[in-house]
Amino acid sequence: MDKVLIRELKIETVIGVYEWEKVIQQTLLVDLDMAWDNQKPAASDDYQHALCYETVSKRIIALISERPIELIETVAEMIANCVMTEFNVTWLKVKVMKPGAVPMAQAVGVEIERGQA
Numbered sequence: 031m032d033k034v035l036i037r038e039l040k041i042e043t044v045i046g047v048y049e050w051e052k053v054i055q056q057t058l059l060v061d062l063d064m065a066w067d068n069q070k071p072a073a074s075d076d077y078q079h080a081l082c083y084e085t086v087s088k089r090i091i092a093l094i095s096e097r098p099i100e101l102i103e104t105v106a107e108m109i110a111n112c113v114m115t116e117f118n119v120t121w122l123k124v125k126v127m128k129p130g131a132v133p134m135a136q137a138v139g140v141e142i143e144r145g146q147a
């Protein structure tokens with residue numbers, strides 16, 4: 031299966047369940063694997079046929095920064111819904127990491143897969 035990938039997309043946003051987290055910005059790192067037929071854009075060398083990782087990245091940052099969110103599970107689900115409906119992606123894997131949330135761990139996070147390949 032062909033994919034378009036985004037790695038360690040950095041999002042600064044209000045995220046967390048505790049009161050002290052609702053008044054600060056924290057960093058999330060997002061990895062995204064999106065099923066996409068890359069043969070068509072490659073054969074034509076035509077951007078119109080490509081899934082633009084830059085457009086997707088900017089949309090995700092705008093979406094997740096627009097309001098406070100408590101759970102990183104919610105972030106993952108919002109990204110999946112947005113990318114599948116707005117960019118016609120039929121399968122994706124989303125990983126959301128929250129570095130620094132648990133001092134003893136480098137990062138903690140969640141991963142979801144949605145759709146059919």
Ligand SMILES: Nc1nc2c(c(=O)[nH]1)N=C([C@H](O)[C@@H](O)CO)CN2
Pocket residue numbers: 045046047048051100101102103128130131132
């Ligand atoms: N499964 C989850 N567990 C926890 C989350 C979360 O979003 N998903 N969030 C927190 C707190 O916000 C934490 O990050 C503060 O350090 C705790 N557990």
